[in-house]
Amino acid sequence: xxxxxxxxxxxxxxxxxxxxxxxxxxxxxxxxxxxxxxxxxxxxxxxxxxxxxxxxxxxxxxxxxxxxxxxxxxxxxxxxxxxxxxxxxxxxxxxxxxxxxxxxxxxxxxxxxxxxxxxxxxxxxxxxxxxxxxxxxxxxxxxxxxxxxxxxxxxxxxxxxxxxxxxxxxxxxxxxxxxxxxxxxxxxxxxxxxxxxxxxxxxxxxxxxxxxxxxxxxxxxxxxxxxxxxxxxxxxxxxxxxxxxxxxxxxxxxxxxxxxxxxxxxxxxxxxxxxxxxxxxxxxxxxxxxxxxxxxxxxxxxxxxxxxxxxxxxxxxxxxxxxxxxxxxxxxxxxxxxxxxxxxxxxxxxxxxxxxxxxxxxxxxxxxxxxxxxxxxxxxxxxxxx
Amino acid sequence: xxxxxxxxxxxxxxxxxxxxxxxxxxxxxxxxxxxxxxxxxxxxxxxxxxxxxxxxxxxxxxxxxxxxxxxxxxxxxxxxxxxxxxxxxxxxxxxxxxxxxxxxxxxxxxxxxxxxxxxxxxxxxxxxxxxxxxxxxxxxxxxxxxxxxxxxxxxxxxxxxxxxxxxxxxxxxxxxxxxxxxxxxxxxxxxxxxxxxxxxxxxxxxxxxxxxxxxxxxxxxxxxxxxxxxxxxxxxxxxxxxxxxxxxxxxxxxxxxxxxxxxxxxxxxxxxxxxxxxxxxxxxx
Numbered sequence: 001x002x003x004x005x006x007x008x009x010x011x012x013x014x015x016x017x018x019x020x021x022x023x024x025x026x027x028x029x030x031x032x033x034x035x036x037x038x039x040x041x042x043x044x045x046x047x048x049x050x051x052x053x054x055x056x057x058x059x060x061x062x063x064x065x066x067x068x069x070x071x072x073x074x075x076x077x078x079x080x081x082x083x084x085x086x087x088x089x090x091x092x093x094x095x096x097x098x099x100x101x102x103x104x105x106x107x108x109x110x111x112x113x114x115x116x117x118x119x120x121x122x123x124x125x126x127x128x129x130x131x132x133x134x135x136x137x138x139x140x141x142x143x144x145x146x147x148x149x150x151x152x153x154x155x156x157x158x159x160x161x162x163x164x165x166x167x168x169x170x171x172x173x174x175x176x177x178x179x180x181x182x183x184x185x186x187x188x189x190x191x192x193x194x195x196x197x198x199x200x201x202x203x204x205x206x207x208x209x210x211x212x213x214x215x216x217x218x219x220x221x222x223x224x225x226x227x228x229x230x231x232x233x234x235x236x237x238x239x240x241x242x243x244x245x246x247x248x249x250x251x252x253x254x255x256x257x258x259x260x261x262x263x264x265x266x267x268x269x270x271x272x273x274x275x276x277x278x279x280x281x282x283x284x285x286x287x288x289x290x291x292x293x294x295x296x297x298x299x300x301x302x303x304x305x306x307x308x309x310x311x312x313x314x315x316x317x318x319x320x321x322x323x324x325x326x327x328x329x330x331x332x333x334x335x336x337x338x339x340x341x342x343x344x345x346x347x348x349x350x351x352x353x354x355x356x357x358x359x360x361x362x363x364x365x366x367x368x369x370x371x372x373x374x375x376x377x378x379x380x381x382x383x384x385x386x
Numbered sequence: 387x388x389x390x391x392x393x394x395x396x397x398x399x400x401x402x403x404x405x406x407x408x409x410x411x412x413x414x415x416x417x418x419x420x421x422x423x424x425x426x427x428x429x430x431x432x433x434x435x436x437x438x439x440x441x442x443x444x445x446x447x448x449x450x451x452x453x454x455x456x457x458x459x460x461x462x463x464x465x466x467x468x469x470x471x472x473x474x475x476x477x478x479x480x481x482x483x484x485x486x487x488x489x490x491x492x493x494x495x496x497x498x499x500x501x502x503x504x505x506x507x508x509x510x511x512x513x514x515x516x517x518x519x520x521x522x523x524x525x526x527x528x529x530x531x532x533x534x535x536x537x538x539x540x541x542x543x544x545x546x547x548x549x550x551x552x553x554x555x556x557x558x559x560x561x562x563x564x565x566x567x568x569x570x571x572x573x574x575x576x577x578x579x580x581x582x583x584x585x586x587x588x589x590x591x592x593x594x595x596x597x598x599x600x601x602x603x604x605x606x607x608x609x610x611x612x613x614x615x616x617x618x619x620x621x622x623x624x625x626x627x628x629x630x631x632x633x634x635x636x637x638x639x640x641x642x643x644x645x646x647x648x649x650x651x652x653x654x655x656x657x658x659x660x661x662x663x664x665x666x667x668x669x670x671x
Contacts, residue, residue, distance in 0.1 A: 091635075093635045093637070094634055097633065097634040100432070202635070238620050243619070243620070244537045244619055245537060253510075254510075254514075257516060258514075259515045259536060377636050378636060384623070385627070385628075386623055
């Protein structure tokens with residue numbers, strides 16, 4: 001099937017309007033999926049035109065502000081657009097697997113925005129496969145607030161397709177009731193007191209990045225040797241029973257419950273968990289951490305004007321400040337700090353939200369070549385017993 | 387229409403079979419054909435080519451025989467555990483529970499009003515390292531002070547046992563419930579002890595239920611992945627976990643498809659051996 005044809009057909013049907021709106025089934029068939037409540041946006045998919053009344057947004061858990069009035073409420077008040085927010089991204093590969101079938105057919109996925117992490121092979125894959133729409137930059141004047149460090153990522157050198165949502169860091173979390181501070185990967189993998197009370201991520205880049213750093217290897221320039229060294233180290237910790245499981249976001253509950261003494265964890269997640277459980281701690285390993293950025297994309301069939309309107313909204317430093325302060329993650333928007341200090345005077349000293357130069361000196365970025373190497377991916381699955 | 391059917395009466399069975407066959411064709415045979423086609427492809431996502439790649443099958447066995455064996459061992463253990471737990475229970479319900487029968491049967495089925503995933507997630511809390519069950523077992527010195535239940539083989543097999551329990555219990559109940567009590571009276575009249583009456587009358591008559599129950603438990607259990615994923619560790623992964631990861635994480639569709647076929651074949655062979663041992667008439671009741 002020619003994907004372009006299908007999408008054109010979809011748009012024609014969208015123009016026909018009435019038929020589409022009166023037939024929820026057809027609507028679901030065009031833009032919906034089995035598990036999404038949205039789909040309305042599919043009727044106005046593609047570029048040009050006016051924004052819709054509804055924006056369908058897929059994101060990770062623990063990744064949005066919750067204090068009222070939320071930024072979604074403010075967005076609704078300002079533009080009249082309601083946000084349908086789905087926390088249905090649990091892993092980059094899982095989300096990709098879920099949507100790729102429809103995208104390959106040139107069909108929409110019932111979303112106007114979804115996020116993908118630059119610490120995986122997927123941002124590049126979405127762009128190369130042309131499964132994402134171009135941003136309408138004329139509707140995003142606030143794009144000028146994007147910090148220079150984020151302006152030319154390798155998967156999208158001119159920022160035609162994606163804008164950063166938030167950035168975060170890979171590190172180690174521990175529960176002070178169950179262990180003394182765990183500040184190195186070697187302690188996490190070898191301390192007999194932690195046996196069976198440790199998890200690492202199933203995401204290759206996150207876990208192996210930290211392990212490579214602990215081996216003294218450079219995760220931004222991976223060789224077969226340094227990759228195999230890292231794999232061996234994880235394998236050994238798995239075989240000794242030290243590692244209990246490979247996780248996505250789902251380390252949060254066992255960590256909070258006390259099943260885990262220490263684990264690989266994302267910076268902002270733990271910042272949010274500490275609010276309920278002050279016994280938890282998080283730190284960048286002594287040998288260094290990994291920094292990554294989630295990017296907002298518009299999938300094929302998503303409404304470019306609606307999504308662009310929203311992106312412009314969150315690139316207002318005042319809005320970006322609220323989201324960053326409440327999630328504990330790093331914003332890529334210029335001029336956020338004064339607004340953040342107004343919301344929470346202590347946030348300026350929070351290195352998770354505003355990493356100082358000492359923190360930034362400790363974090364590295366993963367080698368994109370590693371992330372898309374099929375042999376490496378197969379080896380990584382094998383370590384997980386899969 | 388009526389007249390037409392009357393004249394071609396021999397067509398009626400086919401017309402009645404039609405919807406079922408159509409359903410089977412569209413939702414089973416055609417997808418199976420696609421899966422077979424996919425299992426012989428090679429390449430890297432997203433560009434797979436059909437190349438009669440039979441090595442997918444040999445590589446699948448070479449790389450994942452451990453998970454295959456584990457799946458069958460776990461499914462076997464869970465099936466035996468289900469049988470040992472279910473038989474006495476439904477025996478009691480069928481013969482002793484009187485007018486409370488339906489209530490007890492409902493109690494067996496009731497947990498299944500909750501979805502599979504949530505039921506399994508609940509065990510994460512019940513068996514938690516800091517939870518009451520582990521705490522009690524540690525106090526009783528059944529578990530070592532740093533021992534745990536979660537993330538062990540025991541937890542995975544128990545999870546499967548729990549999740550497939552009604553598939554064992556209900557068929558056995560049906561076959562026990564159908565036993566004519568006069569047969570047991572007759573056995574007693576012929577000086578059979580209760581044990582002998584059970585072994586010579588009740589057990590053989592409930593055999594079709596046992597056979598049906600073991601099949602309904604074993605087959606889905608062998609392909610299960612949720613229990614191993616949530617209650618196990620990387621050392622407890624079953625073949626279902628591998629297939630799931632190949633499809634959804636490493637996007638290696640040909641390998642995932644060939645592993646699915648291998649699993650299907652292995653289950654089929656097990657089934658044939660089982661039928662051979664117990665006799666086919668028991669399979670059909």
